[in-house]
Amino acid sequence: MTVLPDGGFALAAEFPETSPEAWRQLVAGVLRRSGREVGADDAEAALATALEDGITALPLYTAANGGDAVTGYPGFAPFTRGGRPEGGAVQGWDVRQRHDRPDPARANEAVLTDLENGVTSLWLTAGAAGLPVSALARAVDGVLLDLAPVVLDAGAEFEEAGRAWLRILDEREVTGARGNLGADPLGHAARSGAYDTVEGAVRAAVDLARLCDRDRPGLRALTVDALPYHEAGATPAQELGCSLATGVALLRALTDAGLPVPAALGQLEFRYAATADQFLTIAKLRAARRVWARVAEACGAPAAGAQLQHAVTSPVMMARRDPWVNMLRTTVASLAAGVGGADAVTVLPFDHAAGLPDDFARRIARNTSTVLIEEAHVGRVVDPAGGSWYVERLTEELAQAAWAWFQEIERAGGQLAALRRGLVAERVGAAWERRAGKLARRREPVTGVSEFPLLTEAVLERDPAPEPVSGGLPRVRRDAAFEALRARSDAHLAATGARPRVFLAALGPASEHTARVAFAANLFQAGGIEPVHEPVSVDADSVAEAFAASGAELACVCSSDALYADLAAPVAAALKGAGARRVHLAGRPPKKPWAAVDAxxxxxxxxxxxxxxxLDLIGVTR
Incomplete structure (x- = not known):
């Protein structure tokens, strides 16, 4: 039996002391054994990962490269560690469910069900892309509006919706209402391209803010929504920089209208995307609070610079194929949002990409937050990532990159001018183009889509969602390129009764071909092409015979490099002779390509x- 010393339990007491230099030597040795000639001085760089925004994630963080261990305190400027000075038994975040069903009766049924089962606030999409403004009262019939905050999102109709909501509160004699009227003129302009009406819309938004400041102290009027930029493919720093520029533009309008700076700051709520990249999401929310606190400091009101944050699980990451995997993505994203200190979190239902969610999808969405809060107790720890050298360094680098982009927008004349000139669209589009290249090469895998697809699974059918606003920045999805291929395959199946096929010519014993057969099958299924795999011998004639019986027009040779040396060329030629319109080979091209191998x-x-x-070659229509 081991007796602990009086001084306590030291985790590393029985291990020899080490150093970063010794670690680098060990890493270099492992890399050399894997075929990479790397010296100890280059070991860290060899394992580093390039992120977006010019940021590099290192394999090892210490006090030397991790920056300040802790930045401030929760509830105090610069608010990196949180906007609220809460400790002890923190209750977690506001569980905010989104509702955009146009039918007010069905929307009301869903709203009440959500509130009765764990949701604590509502996000109502009104206007052309959701509930009719005239139906807002019906949608919240039976809701205790002094207990459940409501956030509106009405796009171009924000003024009508906001004033309608104020009338509803007056008619129901609700004095302590909380939430947000959702005025977001710049965000709507980014989505719609309607830049000529922004100045008037900003004036209307300011009028609503003055009403809220005067008569409804618990109610905010303005939303700084960064989702239009995220959904157009923006990097994390671009998303933050655009939100900063938008927030500053609204602050100017509010203070020009006579609101004191603290009151103007108190009229804004910020909305950000939370992705399945948990550390980037945590750092992004922390960085957002830090840079906004810098704005408040520059405006002379540092104590009022606590950013109110609403995090939404990313629509960009939601896949239409194998949508059940979206539950896993949103779980990681909502965990990251909670750890990152978001005040409110919306988990989009797993069937979001298919249309309007059903009851089961909404139930899973709300219970995702409930499990994290009630069972995992994530909300009981303030800034649990604080002090991590990696997270602190990532927070700092994101803040610096976001500030640089914000300054560039300001030099261009502000957010509206940057949108009008196409600066935002150009930079965000370039970032998405780079990322789309990674997606196309499966450097950024999408489970169930570009990796491990299931061809036999039927597409999820849901009621169609209202058509979103368009005309400005595009909306992108990670699955878009592969979804287009799968849709072509589905159409081919419907028209012909069969999917396009590829014959996998597996050469040699299983130990020689299994890995590349699995790789090729996975790849072709990602494009909706059904793999046909019949174990064959190394005889070219038997390969050709098996191909002819497969009904395929494409072929892919799969084996080891050693067998390719002797068999790739004759087998490819035999497949061509049997009618293969294209012969692929699983493996990198050799210095001297094999005859008859096309790709x-x-x-x-x-x-x-x-x-x-x-698909083009075999006539599968676009």
């Missing part, structure tokens, strides 16, 4: 390009 498929290759070309 090569390998990790890091352009999967979307290969699959698109294959």
């Amino acid at each position: 090569y498929v390998f990790a890091g290759g352009d999967a979307v390009g290969v699959l698109t070309s294959a």
Whole structure:
């Protein structure tokens, strides 16, 4: 039996002391054994990961490169660690469910069910993209509006919706209402491209803010929504920078209208996307509070600079195929949002990309937050990531990148001018183009879509959602390129009764071909092409015979490099002779390409390009 010393339990007491230099030597040794000639001085760089916004994630963080261990205190400027000075038994975040069903009766049923089962506030989409403004009262019939905050999102109709909501509160004699009227003129302009009406819309938004400041102290009027930029493909720093520029533009309008700076700051709520990249989400929310606190400090009101944050699980990451995986994505994203200190979190239902959610999807969405709060107790710890050298460094680097982008927007004349000139669209579009290249090459895998797709699973059917606002920045999805391929395959199946096929010519014993057969099958299924795999011998004639019986028009040779040396060329020629319109080979192209091999498929290759070309070749219509 081991007796602990009086001084306590030291975790590393029985291990020899080490140093970063010794670690680098060990890393270099491992890399050399894997075939990479790397010296100890270059070991860290060899394992570093390049992120967006010019940020590099290192494999090891210490006090030397991790920046300040802790930045401030929760509830105090610069608010990096949280906007609220809460400790002890913190209750967690506001569980905010989104509702955009146009039918007010069905919307009301869903609203009441949510509130009775864990949701603590409502996000109501009104106007052309959701509930009719005239139906707002019906949608919240039976809701205790002094207990459940309501956030509106009415796009161009924000003034009508906001004033309608104020009348509802007056008619029901609700004095302590909380929430937000959702005026977001710049965000709507970014989505719609309607820049000529922004000045008037800002004036209307300011009027609502003055009403709230005077008569409804618990109610805010303005939302700074960063989702239009995130959904257009913005990087985290671009999303933050655009939100800063928008917030500053609204602050100017509010103070020009006579509101004191603290009151103007108190009229704004910020909305950000939370993704399944948990550390980037945590750091992004922390960085957002830090840079906004810098704005408040510059405006002379540092104590009023606590940013109110609403985090929404990213629509960009929601896949239409294998939508059940979206539950896992939103779980990680909502965990990151809670750890990052968001005041309110909306978990989009797993069927969000398919249309309006059903009851089960909404139930899973609200229970995701409930489990994290009630069972995992995530909300009981203030800033649990604080002090992590990695998170602190990432927070700092994101804040610096976001501030630089914000300054560039300001030099261009502010957010509206940057939108009008196309600066925002250009930069965000370039960022998405780079990311789309990674997605096409499966460097950023999408489970169930570009990796491990299930061709036999039926597409989820849901009631269609209202058509979103368009005309400005585009809306992108990670699954878009592969979804287009799968849709072509579905149409081909409906028209012909069969999917396009590829014959996998597996050469040699299982130990030689299994890995590449699995790789090729996975890749072709991502494009809706059904793999046909019949174990065959190394005899070219038997390969050709099996191909002819498969009903495929495409073929892919799968084996080891050693067998390819002798068999790739004759087998490819035999497949061509049997009618294969294109012969692929699983593996990187050799210095001298094999005769009759038309294309090569390998990790890091352009999967979307290969699959698109294959479908085009065999006549699968676009």
